[in-house]
Amino acid sequence: MFLVLFLLSLGSAGKAEASGAKIYLDGEQLNLPSGVKVLNVNNSIMVPIRVISENLGYEVKWEKSTQTVSVLDSVTAVHMNVGKTQSQVNGIEVQMSIPPMLQGGTTLVPLRFVSTEMGMDIEWDNQIKAVYLTSSAPPVATEPVQVSPPPAGSVGSNPGAVTPVEEVTPVSALASVDGISFVDNQLLIAVSGKVTPKVFSIPSPDRIVVDLPQSFLSSSFAGSDQQVGKETILPLEGYPDVKQIRYARFSASPETVRVVLDLHTSKAYELTHQNGLITLNLNIEQTAAPAEPASSGKKIVVIDAGHGDGDPGAPSVNKRWEKDFNLAVAQKVGKLLEKETQIEVVLTRSNDTFLELKDRVKIANNLKADVFVSIHGNSNNSSSANGTETFYTRDASLSFAKIMHSHLSKATGLKNRGVSYGNFHVTRETSMPAVLLEIGFLSNKGDETQMFKEDFQNRVAQSIVDGIKEYLKVQ
The missing domain is CATH 3.40.630.40 (Zn-dependent exopeptidases)
Incomplete structure (x- = not known):
């Protein structure tokens, strides 16, 4: 039903290929057809709309006579014209910073438009030439956190953050996670080396997430899997607060270990880190939120x-x-x-x-x-x-x-x-x-x-x- 639309070569001034650029959607790299490249046009990153939209489940249509590309689903209708900055979102005119363009039969749109009009979060890593897209906003944390990295629904996904790339930090520069256990309503993580844990909570369903950046799972740690995103589950019985614990090598760049506590209900917590032992203590009273x-x-x-x-x-x-x-x-x-x-x-x-x-x-x-x-x-x-x-x-x-x-x-x-x-x-x-x-x-x-x-x-x-x-x- 659809014509294949992808990038035509633009050799004019102010337009340059973001050489070798890759696109990641919700942590997964998208496959670009042969000859299709992300462009940098006057410092605006242009991405192929069909590749992104169809991976999100949208229908993409092309009207050759008017050079109109339409992105459709059951509730959203976006219409854009090649060479024109005016677009329509659900019948309402929306101005684009740079008009859509064609390269090799593919329609490219500004990354900023993808972010604002399709409800996505974006990140452009200029050093490694990669676009990271997150298709939906994560839940809002319900408790104070030390650092608020982009939360995720599971250990093995990383929306909104830099996605694993081929470069890997040398093991000698990383902290080693040597053991994970849960005793007396406390999560215990044994580590060797310097690490600064980051903790945050997520509702619906309730979880507590502990990220250990610049860390790796020790090979001597029974049950650990070195594949990025591959979870190991520790089932728990007899604990009214915690259903199970999940952990994985969460990211390869930077090397990060993530530990997730799946809760029965929202729970207050306290994190301490002393002498190679990280302790997440759930034995504290649930108090009202800090005064605002x-x-x-x-x-x-x-x-x-x-x-x-x-x-x-x-x-x-x-x-x-x-x-x-x-x-x-x-x-x-x-x-x-x-x-x-x-x-x-x-x-x-x-x-x-x-x-x-x-x-x-x-x-x-x-x-x-x-x-x-x-x-x-x-x-x-x-x-x-x-x-x-x-x-x-x-x-x-x-x-x-x-x-x-x-x-x-x-x-x-x-x-x-x-x-x-x-x-x-x-x-x-x-x-x-x-x-x-x-x-x-x-x-x-x-x-x-x-x-x-x-x-x-x-x-x-x-x-x-x-x-x-x-x-x-x-x-």
């Missing part, structure tokens, strides 16, 4: 500076990065909100670091924030596109979006593009009113000139604060 800023009566506001570190976002016409603009405005908003006695402000990032989309959402949801604001700079293949636009996803966010945009558009003085629906991960998966602000177009010379001026950023920051205060009815 809201307990003081303050409103909690989460400010999200989009992109960061190895994910620079869109480049400007003067070769400046979106991530830097986003952070500068977010920091200014944070300083202003810190002066508000009735508001507690949290920045998802306060420096040039990278957070996955699900982690930005997790911060806001775990805090039970009152509002969430994500700050971005827009971009378009046409340099004439300009102006300020505010996006929302859920109906509960519409009134917040309208108030925020009213203040923002006046402050920027740029073209008023209005309030629009946008199926963005951070505005879709958050549980409080949430907006994504596209302050201006980095691809437009006039907008970009203003956006990197100090007084412009100050006005924008103040307008964001004013909009938040109006919505929250804070004086």
